[in-house]
Amino acid sequence: MSLAEHRENDDDEGVVVSEEYDVIVIGMGVGGEEVATRTTGGGLRVLCIEKKLVGGECPYWGCIPSKVMVRAGTTLAEAARAVGLAGEGRISPDWAPVAGRVREFTGSWDDKAAVERHQEQGATVLHGEARILSQGEVEAGGRRYSASRGIVVATGGEPVTPPIDGITDVDFWTNREAIEAESVPASLIVLGAGPIGLELAQVYARFGSDVSIVEVANHALPAEEPENGAAIEEMLARDGISLSTGAKAEKVVSSSAGIAVHLAGGGVLKAERLLVATGRRHNLSAIGLENVGLDPEARSIEVDEHLRAAEGVWAVGDVTGKGEFTHVAVYQGRVAAADLLGQQHAPADYSAVPRVTFTDPEVASVGLTEKQARDTGLDVAVGVAETSSSARGYIHGPGAEHGVYKLVADTRAGVLVGGSVMGPAAGEVVGTLVLAIKEKVPVARLRELIYPYPTFVRGLEDALNELGEAVAPG
Numbered sequence: 001m002s003l004a005e006h007r008e009n010d011d012d013e014g015v016v017v018s019e020e021y022d023v024i025v026i027g028m029g030v031g032g033e034e035v036a037t038r039t040t041g042g043g044l045r046v047l048c049i050e051k052k053l054v055g056g057e058c059p060y061w062g063c064i065p066s067k068v069m070v071r072a073g074t075t076l077a078e079a080a081r082a083v084g085l086a087g088e089g090r091i092s093p094d095w096a097p098v099a100g101r102v103r104e105f106t107g108s109w110d111d112k113a114a115v116e117r118h119q120e121q122g123a124t125v126l127h128g129e130a131r132i133l134s135q136g137e138v139e140a141g142g143r144r145y146s147a148s149r150g151i152v153v154a155t156g157g158e159p160v161t162p163p164i165d166g167i168t169d170v171d172f173w174t175n176r177e178a179i180e181a182e183s184v185p186a187s188l189i190v191l192g193a194g195p196i197g198l199e200l201a202q203v204y205a206r207f208g209s210d211v212s213i214v215e216v217a218n219h220a221l222p223a224e225e226p227e228n229g230a231a232i233e234e235m236l237a238r239d240g241i242s243l244s245t246g247a248k249a250e251k252v253v254s255s256s257a258g259i260a261v262h263l264a265g266g267g268v269l270k271a272e273r274l275l276v277a278t279g280r281r282h283n284l285s286a287i288g289l290e291n292v293g294l295d296p297e298a299r300s301i302e303v304d305e306h307l308r309a310a311e312g313v314w315a316v317g318d319v320t321g322k323g324e325f326t327h328v329a330v331y332q333g334r335v336a337a338a339d340l341l342g343q344q345h346a347p348a349d350y351s352a353v354p355r356v357t358f359t360d361p362e363v364a365s366v367g368l369t370e371k372q373a374r375d376t377g378l379d380v381a382v383g384v385a386e387t388s389s390s391a392r393g394y395i396h397g398p399g400a401e402h403g404v405y406k407l408v409a410d411t412r413a414g415v416l417v418g419g420s421v422m423g424p425a426a427g428e429v430v431g432t433l434v435l436a437i438k439e440k441v442p443v444a445r446l447r448e449l450i451y452p453y454p455t456f457v458r459g460l461e462d463a464l465n466e467l468g469e470a471v472a473p474g
């Protein structure tokens with residue numbers, strides 16, 4: 001049913017009465033879309049309610065346009081690396097094709113095609129802000145809708161505004177403005193050296209912006225291994241990016257000259273633009289969670305292994321706090337949809353969720369860091385190898401010089417519990433570790449494999465050998 005055909009269902013007194021569905025999905029980001037597609041495909045009557053654009057953050061302001069920009073930045077860097085490898089060349093950075101490709105990939109931030117896709121699949125799509133009224137009842141745009149099987153909360157998140165003096169008086173960028181930008185600022189201060197901050201910082205630096213990053217933790221990518229942080233800092237320096245770690249922004253002031261960020265302890269950074277990338281908070285407070293016994297003030301919605309949050313309520317995606325990644329949201333959507341359809345599905349398992357930061361070089365990891373493994377009380381062995389020591393890294397030269405492989409093993413069980421890879425194509429290499437960790441492949445078996453020569457994945461063998469005999473034979 002199209003939006004235009006949407007049934008006017010008022011009773012004689014003009015009171016809006018309920019329209020009935022099997023499933024109501026609130027929020028049509030990648031998680032909500034996955035549930036909607038699968039439950040519609042399974043023959044259920046599905047109502048999808050989306051406040052902004054069907055598709056959510058990933059296709060319009062997240063994964064896809066940011067990787068379009070990363071691709072452009074990496075192309076520039078590779079062109080510069082030609083000197084000494086392939087000859088002389090000159091390339092003049094130009095933002096116009098980047099902005100053009102971002103517009104192309106996002107359809108100029110238009111969700112018509114996505115809406116039509118869901119309608120063709122048989123769902124009803126409604127643009128509006130939804131709120132849960134009670135178990136099985138949702139309100140949007142002054143109408144009530146009922147769901148006989150369940151309500152799925154997939155409302156995602158939005159950027160956090162950090163509590164910095166003066167910040168609300170400043171016209172700062174979030175990932176959204178950074179993705180939509182039609183030109184490159186002469187200078188840019190980035191608050192936060194997590195994946196989003198680093199990817200965007202590197203892109204803008206490569207297109208000529210004078211970029212400084214402020215990070216409160218004592219290394220870049222604080223959620224990842226410190227070895228990665230140290231190596232990425234060297235790479236950022238090569239792009240001319242200044243990184244202040246262990247630094248806290250305490251005041252922000254805007255003037256006609258630009259924006260000044262005052263750091264605790266004294267320094268002041270100045271730039272034309274400020275990008276805030278200090279994390280995201282989940283959209284939970286205004287969706288009526290209290291009406292189904294859930295806490296609207298919680299950081300995330302607690303779910304069981306079938307993504308059930310309360311009687312008749314499922315939650316998927318960023319709101320569940322199981323990892324803010326599209327692949328997690330889609331995976332959860334699959335599990336929740338199976339449950340709604342009464343189908344068997346293995347319980348949700350997050351032991352091997354990969355994380356990739358698409359800087360150049362990429363940083364990819366899965367499972368536990370060394371510290372997390374030690375904190376859980378495991379007997380831990382660590383194997384570290386440098387990308388540049390592998391045949392492929394040595395051949396690759398520029399762009400691979402700072403890479404590192406790090407494997408974390410549970411010595412008693414004889415299996416890997418975590419691993420990280422930094423270097424060209426690290427996001428591809430990590431796939432091998434995802435399989436090894438998820439399937440608990442003994443380290444001894446991993447050392448028996450024949451890794452293709454000379455590839456980046458073969459670097460894992462060096463790190464496995466570094467684990468040595470400390471790991472039980474399995």
Ligand SMILES: Cc1cc2nc3c(=O)[nH]c(=O)nc-3n(C[C@H](O)[C@H](O)[C@H](O)COP(=O)(O)OP(=O)(O)OC[C@H]3O[C@@H](n4cnc5c(N)ncnc54)[C@H](O)[C@@H]3O)c2cc1C
Nearest residue numbers: 027029030031051056057062063130156317318324325326
């Ligand atoms: C710059 C950036 C780069 C990223 N890069 C990657 C990457 O490379 N790989 C990766 O895996 N992940 C990446 N992510 C993360 C990824 O985008 C998210 O994990 C993913 O979009 C989460 O999907 P979701 O369905 O949970 O929520 P969202 O995509 O946030 O969608 C939630 C939807 O719910 C809607 N909504 C909210 N409240 C209501 C309401 N009351 N009623 C109706 N609708 C409502 C919102 O408008 C939104 O459209 C990136 C994120 C950013 C910001």
